[in-house]
Amino acid sequence: MAQTVREIMTTPAVSMPPDASVKEAAQRMRDEGIGDVLVTEGEQLKGIVTDRDIVVRGLAERDDLSNLHLSDVCSSEIVTAEPNETADEVISRMRQRSVRRIPVVEKGKPVGILSLGDAAVEKDPHSALGDISAARDNT
Template sequence: MAQLVRELMTSDPETLPVDATVQQAAQRMRDRGIGDVLVIEDGRLCGIATDRDIVVRALAEREDLSGTRLGEVCSEQIVTASPNEDADNAIARMREHAIRRIAVVDEGRPVGVLSIGDAAVERDPRSALGDISAARANA
């Protein structure tokens, strides 16, 4: 029987409003030991900001990040999945778009994140990626 995205995803995704600062996002990522926050506007998903986005689109481009908002640096081309979707389909989309995580939405509202690490832990826990993804965060 096929697994559903809801069975693999990390529930309760970290979200921040589009006008939150990059520093707030970085602090949330640090505090929760995660690499992304979902960016919302009026409760609906409008972007995803990763630790890499912060480095490449914010830190590398600006001297002063104090006024930089998530909406300025987040990825707006979002690939999403439904919680009731076959996980294989969502993973194939991640491969197709060369992304490491996919936002899980229900009626436009974020309900989770599916990462390649989540999939590896569940499907191939003895692989290097599965082992690393299951380990406790070191930050």
């Protein structure tokens, strides 16, 4: 039987509201050892912010980040997955859409996140990406 997304996703997904500061999100990513934060209003997924988004849409665009919020840098066109989809289906979607992380939603509510690293650890644990992804965070 094929592995489901539920079996390999990371839980819980860290989420913050759109009006949270980019600095708060960066600190949360550092503290949690993660590379993304889901942007939510209530329990509704509104976007995703990655460490790369902060650099490309934040630092590269502005001199002063003090008033920058997640809504200013988040990706709002979100590719999502459901927990009961097969991992192979979702990995294929990641490849087609050129994304490294996919929020996992159930009944519209975020329940986890599937990263390229999660997939590598499960599907090809002895690959370079699998080894790196399984290693302890070095921050």
